Amino acid sequence: MNTWFKSGKPWIWLTAGSVSISLIAVIGLVIMIGWRGLSFFWPSAIHEMSIEQADGSTRTLIGEIYDNETVPTTRIIESGVILDGFDEETVTRYLMKIGNREYVPLDFAWVLAPAIEKDTTPPDLAVIERTKDGNFYGYPVAILQQGERVTIQGDFREELFKRVERAVELNEQAMALQEDEIGAINYQLSQLNLERRALELEGKLTEQAIADIEQRREALQNQYLEYEEKLFALRDKAARDALIMRDMRGEEIKLPMQEVLDVNFPNDMGFFAKLGHFFQQIGKFVSEPPREANTEGGVFPAIFGTVFMVLLMSVIVTPFGVIAAVYLHEYAGKNAVTKLIRIAVINLAGVPSIVYGVFGLGFFVYMVGGNIDQIFYPEALPSPTFGTPGVLWSAVTLAILTLPVVIVSTEEGLSRIPPTLREGSLSLGATKWETIWRIVLPMASPAIMTGLILAVARAAGEVAPLMLVGVVKSAPMLPVDGNFPYFHLDRKFMHLGFHIYDVGFQSPNVEAARPLVYATSFLLITVIVGLNLTAIGVRNHLREKYRSLEH
Structure with a gap:
């Protein structure tokens, strides 16, 4: 046993087990979010229930069963509900979405199973999706x-x-x-x-x-x-x-x-009719704007804003990160100042994101944007053009936030390039800049793409700084339209991360918004994975292209 421990195999198994457990947990979480989010779009049966009231009368409810739970009978009795003739320890109750908001006080109602006298699903019951006041259920x-x-x-x-x-x-x-x-x-x-x-x-x-x-x-x-x-x-x-x-x-x-x-x-509906309706609802969700305080409709403006902001951030952070890494690795001397700069870069990666938001609001929005307005847009004052939160300042703020990741990753890529390649290029008469531009940077491009992948993964999920520098609950206009100059970087925008926060914690109708939180979360994961897979594909292509130079 002692020899086995000294061989290091237990630690290999321990590491493999930890990675496996982490991977299973992540996959399980994604599956759970996807299941709860996508099941929202599957057409549920519409029930017509006859409910016995406390005074002996009967009330009819029409709607879909949203959720159910089993609770102790004593808890129901303590809340003031009378259950005559019911002696079970637990009781099942159903959460019914009854819609018709303008005619009922609440569009959700809890129904106790013992109080249900009759439960049917007539084929003539219809669900009417409306532009306002939510769904309407009836004949x-x-x-x-x-x-x-x-x-x-x-x-x-x-x-x-x-x-x-x-x-x-x-x-x-x-x-x-x-x-x-x-x-x-x-x-x-x-x-x-x-x-x-x-x-x-x-x-x-x-x-x-x-x-x-x-x-x-x-x-x-x-x-x-x-x-x-x-x-x-x-x-x-x-x-x-x-x-x-x-x-x-x-x-x-x-x-x-x-x-x-x-x-x-x-x-x-039959199975295939429900399947067609399922994909139709998903299509509406990703292609339509939100309604009813973001509790109805789709999330297309949030998808567009998230992708547009991340792409703009990538365009900003990549050249700055690469230039900084090239300077630190190829030009800067190995002295105390360079070490201090590297320590500062590493420490910047641990700064809370909300601090970057405050910095972006104070420096980029008020200082830089305010000066831009005074110099280039004095005719619009006192209404600000760039001196107000917008998609440009959000992208720049997240570029500063993710800059350390790109610098560190690029520097690691530069350090892996054999010095013989630099020496061979210089011996053939190339200048140092030509060597860097034509030999070093192409070979380091996979590492640059790795840094960009990590930057995109972090930036796409950030919410706290965006709340200060550009994201809003509802943006009537996209940052891109048919009016010159076509890209309006001064406009505010919607973001999937903030949309999740708003729907989940600021919604006036919590029960209606809960499935949308899961659906939007799954969509955000899908968008991030899609962006990362695109970058990974580019990185792998570059890695194969320059693999021969490494040998």
Whole structure:
């Protein structure tokens, strides 16, 4: 046994076991997050339950079972609930999502299993996904057109789907018109105001300049009125139809078709129909903007903001990190100052991220951004352009945060390059810079990509500094659009990490938001893995390309 310990094999097994346990824990966590997040998009059965009330009356609930738990019977009795004739030690209760927020005090309700007199899943029960007030559960009764009930000769559901699709298409056309054409005109009008202000500050605001600006403004306003007329016409067309629903109270409710996004009948779906609906809902989640204080809809602006910010950070941090590493390894002398700089770089990696956020807010936003506004955008003052948190300052702040990782990784790559390659290049007449540019950096590129991978992995999940330098709960405009200069780095943006925090801890409807926390978390992991796999693929390609030079 003593010989076995001295051989070092126990420590090898211990290390292998620790790595295996860690790997299993990580994979298990990802699977758990993915399961809870993706199961949210699978169509659940819609239940119609008859619930016995404390006064002996019966109440009907329509909705989907969101969760269930088993609790001690004594705990239920202590909360004031009377359970006559129930002598079990534990009782099961169900969390029902009943929707219909504008007609019920809460769109979630706990139901005790002993109180359920009847539980059915009728095939005619429908789930109506709406632009506001969440889902509506009930029975479709009739379709209204211009306030009159429509006599339907064929299949009612087919006609309903057709009219919902028509309303959705008209709403999409109206949204595209409002965001593109009308948005472009509003942007040009704001630019005209800035142009006039700039001419006034320069003392060049002549009568001819004023007349020219007013002429362009009038032309833009005429275009605006034309587009506005088209917008109102599209909205009127979308508002033509309405849907009559019978809710759990037995009352008929009128739902404007322009507020309906989708209609489905989960209780009447087969497996493949549910599978198609599952992928359709995932597609909506990753391609649509959020609604209802981020508790409904998708997360496309957050996905775009996260990827755009990380790519911008990568463009900033890579050259600075490589230049710093080349200087420290190739040019700086081996003295106390160089050692101090290396110690400082290593220590910077351990600074809390919120400190970088405070630094970014004070230095980049207020100092650098404020000076940029005074020099280049005086016409916009006192409204700040770059002197306010935005995607540029977020990317720069995270670049400073991840800079030590890139420097250390690049330096390690430089130190692994054989000195004979440098000496051979210099002996052939190349300068030191040519040697570094053509020999050293290409061979160190896999190490540079490794540093970038680590930087991306850390930056994509950071939230604390971004809360100070650019991220917001909701950003109506993306940092990229069709208006010159196309990339608007001064704009605020949404981020998946902050979206998780906001939905999980700041949401007015915690139960509705809980599945979205898991879904968004899984999506963030997927985005980070995707970015890392891309960088790993590039790194492996570079490693194979320059492998022959190492020998």
